[in-house]
Amino acid sequence: MNYISIQNIDNLSQWVQDALKIKANPLKNKKLGKHKTLGMLFFNPSLRTRLSTQKAALNLGMNVMVMNFTNEGWTLEFEDGAIMSQGASEHIKEAAEVVSQYCDIIAIRAFAGLVEKEKDNAEIVLSGFLKHATVPIVNMEGCTGHPLQSLADAITMEEFKTPHRPKVVLTWAPHPKALPQAVANSFVEMMQLQDADFVITHPEGYELNPEITKDSKIEHDQDKAFENADFIYAKNWSNYIEYGQITNADTNWTITAEKMALTNNAKFMHCLPVRRNVIVADEVIDSENSIVIQQANNRTYAAQLVLEKILKKVYK
Amino acid sequence: MNYISIQNIDNLSQWVQDALKIKANPLKNKKLGKHKTLGMLFFNPSLRTRLSTQKAALNLGMNVMVMNFTNEGWTLEFEDGAIMSQGASEHIKEAAEVVSQYCDIIAIRAFAGLVEKEKDNAEIVLSGFLKHATVPIVNMEGCTGHPLQSLADAITMEEFKTPHRPKVVLTWAPHPKALPQAVANSFVEMMQLQDADFVITHPEGYELNPEITKDSKIEHDQDKAFENADFIYAKNWSNYIEYGQITNADTNWTITAEKMALTNNAKFMHCLPVRRNVIVADEVIDSENSIVIQQANNRTYAAQLVLEKILKKVYK
Amino acid sequence: MNYISIQNIDNLSQWVQDALKIKANPLKNKKLGKHKTLGMLFFNPSLRTRLSTQKAALNLGMNVMVMNFTNEGWTLEFEDGAIMSQGASEHIKEAAEVVSQYCDIIAIRAFAGLVEKEKDNAEIVLSGFLKHATVPIVNMEGCTGHPLQSLADAITMEEFKTPHRPKVVLTWAPHPKALPQAVANSFVEMMQLQDADFVITHPEGYELNPEITKDSKIEHDQDKAFENADFIYAKNWSNYIEYGQITNADTNWTITAEKMALTNNAKFMHCLPVRRNVIVADEVIDSENSIVIQQANNRTYAAQLVLEKILKKVYK
Structure with missing residues (x-):
């Protein structure tokens, strides 16, 4: 095994x-x-x-x-x-x-x-x-x-589960260094095993490996994706098509309180380490809705x- | 705690x-x-x-x-x-x-x-x-x-304690690299809790942080400081006023047998690692009065x- | 001890x-x-x-x-x-x-x-x-x-011992980097304690320290050395006379199946790490006669x- x-x-x-x-x-x-x-x-x-x-x-x-x-x-x-x-x-x-x-x-x-x-x-x-x-x-x-991370994520989401079928959003966010797709991939695969409304949002051109995303919903409008979300999982990854390149550093994708206000009082998740005020604003990661420390514990x-x-x- | x-x-x-x-x-x-x-x-x-x-x-x-x-x-x-x-x-x-x-x-x-x-x-x-x-x-x-070091130093001084109230000297010594003040600071703070005649000796201009030394006795004449000492604690530190600089490399401050002869058959202490024949002469650190290995054990x-x-x- | x-x-x-x-x-x-x-x-x-x-x-x-x-x-x-x-x-x-x-x-x-x-x-x-x-x-x-290695080698040779007094060959092999003589030295010293026909083979000029090899048999013709061998122990070492130099990189010394065919179905040994197809051909180290993994286990x-x-x- x-x-x-x-x-x-x-x-x-x-x-x-x-x-x-x-x-x-x-x-x-x-x-x-x-x-x-x-x-x-x-x-x-x-x-x-x-x-x-x-x-x-x-x-x-x-x-x-x-x-x-x-x-x-x-x-x-x-x-x-x-x-x-x-x-x-x-x-x-x-x-x-x-x-x-x-x-x-x-x-x-x-x-x-x-x-x-x-x-x-x-x-x-x-x-x-x-x-x-x-x-x-x-x-x-x-x-x-990174399946140990995504298993910990699943445990954490169970601890914070909603009474209703949750909406879960994996959102790309900008980052100064080229990062692997590993965490995002495993999170997608894990979510495909869950009963949830799962949406991936990222700038056009930042599609993950289609053999992994399969028929998972992809929404290029981050604001629209965030609507009614119960969980926001932020993660940067470098471009998979223009492999390993950073082709977008748009700070409009940073997770801010304003963005979180679009959600259904969603929990904020990230695998850590996280670059504050690049991936996520302090106001979000320091809020009560942030469960990144619990994720790490799990x-x-x-x-x-x-x-x-x-x-x-x-x-x- | x-x-x-x-x-x-x-x-x-x-x-x-x-x-x-x-x-x-x-x-x-x-x-x-x-x-x-x-x-x-x-x-x-x-x-x-x-x-x-x-x-x-x-x-x-x-x-x-x-x-x-x-x-x-x-x-x-x-x-x-x-x-x-x-x-x-x-x-x-x-x-x-x-x-x-x-x-x-x-x-x-x-x-x-x-x-x-x-x-x-x-x-x-x-x-x-x-x-x-x-x-x-x-x-x-x-x-x-470096309070774990100074606690070990206190334990060691208790093991080698004198029948009388001891004279304890913290002496600066030269060193080719700029070193922190941490060990010296904690030693000073620890000595301020002891019943001893405590003297700090160093070249003029090498004063430690006055908020730490407070009213501890400072003597710029090393020979005078060594007179009747029971413990000589040698340590280099870089200049605290011209912060982090080496403004003195005077080898007259090296601890030699001649210097130790001025003392009351004092024990020689150092936190280690120590640069032999720069901080202290072989003849001193290899002498029976050297208790540096016991310090490390403690x-x-x-x-x-x-x-x-x-x-x-x-x-x- | x-x-x-x-x-x-x-x-x-x-x-x-x-x-x-x-x-x-x-x-x-x-x-x-x-x-x-x-x-x-x-x-x-x-x-x-x-x-x-x-x-x-x-x-x-x-x-x-x-x-x-x-x-x-x-x-x-x-x-x-x-x-x-x-x-x-x-x-x-x-x-x-x-x-x-x-x-x-x-x-x-x-x-x-x-x-x-x-x-x-x-x-x-x-x-x-x-x-x-x-x-x-x-x-x-x-x-x-490297006496822990050679002790493990002795254990391994005992596990694969022949019914007859074995012929054991330590053979030099080429390597792109200058390597120490340590493993070869300890193997020689260990073999000197064994009842075996022990032969060292290497290019002329690659003699190990004579104070270690003493009267161990040295044969410069690798093919001749391999005849009837029961154990082939391959190892590179850099030149001991022209100290630390690589004066020979002759790939004719690489251990191949053809070379092993000269032996008495010999076991192949090496301390690892080993450079495949430089020290030894894949066909040899991947053969059933290779006991390098067992050596490492021991x-x-x-x-x-x-x-x-x-x-x-x-x-x-």
Whole structure:
């Protein structure tokens, strides 16, 4: 069992309920992971993922070994048949097989490079580990998805659920740096499993991968999208068509109190880290309707649920 | 309860006695920290603080998560209302609130930049965490103080105490790089709580912040200051008036055997790391009167005392 | 008791049998290391050593503190009597004595610089810790030896032992970067303790330190060396005579299927990381005769054996 994508969730509403039970009693299974080791491999920076996943493993009594591949290990080669006479010192084949011998679960963070679309879509780091590792793999944000985040988002939305079928809006917002589409992708995939009026809003030309958005509703008028919304999920992503480019920095897309006033007193969500007064105005993120801190808290329980499921399914 | 400054010690002599009891039996409270997590966040290098604080937490049965913010996390913004369109990816407000959800105690190291005096005096990193975190904060050396070091120094001085009221000298010594005033400041504040003849000696113009030194005795003639001293505490700091500058590199201030001969067979102290034959001659630091290694050892018990107090006060 | 070199093994065949017993039941002594702390200090990158040594310590119930000296600590000075007015902030004397107070065992990785032969042969980092530390030291690869690797190699060779006295070949292979001689040196020293027909093969001029190879057989014709071999151990090293230089990059030395066909169906060994299709052809490392993954697995048990021996000898 791996946790690579939202597609790995067999029953989202059940998972959410299970996660809320874990949250109510996080130490209930404190011996489940005894003498089991989680290896956390980072190819990119991380705050929430690093600490919440570690905390989740500790709640289960697991040992944790954290490693920053970028400066603590060897540069990896991912291409089969490569003549390794250049920069890379080690092939993913050996790295994945070897780490599998020291760890019972391997969690990996490897962002999109945002230069070569095909390469990013191939998820070469995660795919390499999936192919060659002999233990379960957990995605701590790959090139195209961040399913631990979206599972935490689902948990959070359940905690703040409306009495009626909610309207949920994923809105693009401007950002000075080119960012991956991973969080947006997984949020879309997660929402496709929910009973909700789900709308994606972004400037024209900022369409996400259509193989992910499928028939999700897209509305290019942000104001219209916000009407009657119960949840506003803000996130920047760089252009997917003009791959990895910033073709729009329109500050009219920033989430302001004025924009939020169009909604049905919506909750404000973001995965963090967030650039204040660029993505979202202080007045919004500091308001009572902001639930970004709760989202971050639920990262622990999302990770713990995934680890628990793997421990129970694979190691019992 | 936080431990940010020597001012947080309500009764220094009692704390010292408590720390000595911990030292005599460091595993006595080995279950006190069970299922509690210490997050250690580093914005600067660290050897003693990194390992001794971790060791202290382990002695209490705590889990420890160590994170180097400089290369493992996101660049932080500290200014309220900032439009975050530049380098910083995350605001201290979110970072502190989020980490508080994963950790029961947060320990932070964030040195002075030595460029802007007001900014350093504002302790923006520590203050930011204090303001926005929802769990206790421990100072692992900020811009203006290093109270875990000075508590360890107090413990060490108690172990080597003289039958008479001691004369204790804090002496400036030369150094090739501009260093913060933090260790000196906390040592001064700690000595102001002791019954001792305390003298600070440094070249003219190297006065520490007068709000810290208050009416502590200052003597610009190092030889005179050393007369009859029982403890010599050496430390470099950069100029506080010409802020962050090195305006003096006079090797006559180096602590030599000749200088130590002026004392009452004084013990030699330094917080480490120390530049041999610049701050202090080999003959002094290698002598029987040098207690720098004992000081470093007591870092564990100083940290353990602080963590114990927090665990007992906040989490019981 | 330290573990610095293969010379620290008093009875290799007994150690190998002990390690195999640990492998059969790695958690048998899971309380042996309780409340004991392993400090792992890295001056260089590491994957296998980092994770397997940590895993070994966890199997013994030890606490582990990992520290990258290069970016987390202070630059060290190793010369006695140095006037430390340049780059180094801390002397090995203090660093080693201090860390000894926080750790019960110190493990160190410090590669050869490959610039100054005498300096590398002096093993200044390891020697400095050996001289000044007050707790046992474990070598996680120094300038001139990698005895945890070679112990793992011995364990692996025992698992794949032939019914007859084996022929074992250590063969040089080309590599684009100048590499240390450490792995080759320790393998030679380990083989000198074995009952085997041991042959070293390398291009003329690539002789290892004769004080290490002693009277080990050297054959410059790789094909001839491979005849009837039961184990082929491939490894690059840079020139020891023209110290640290790459004077040969002859791809005829790459281990191919054609080369392996000369052997007695030999097992293929390498310490990893390995550059595929430079050191060894895919067809060889991907063949059933390749036991590189098993070697890496045995790194855990080699480390665990060494830690167990130290814990039993020093701390019981």
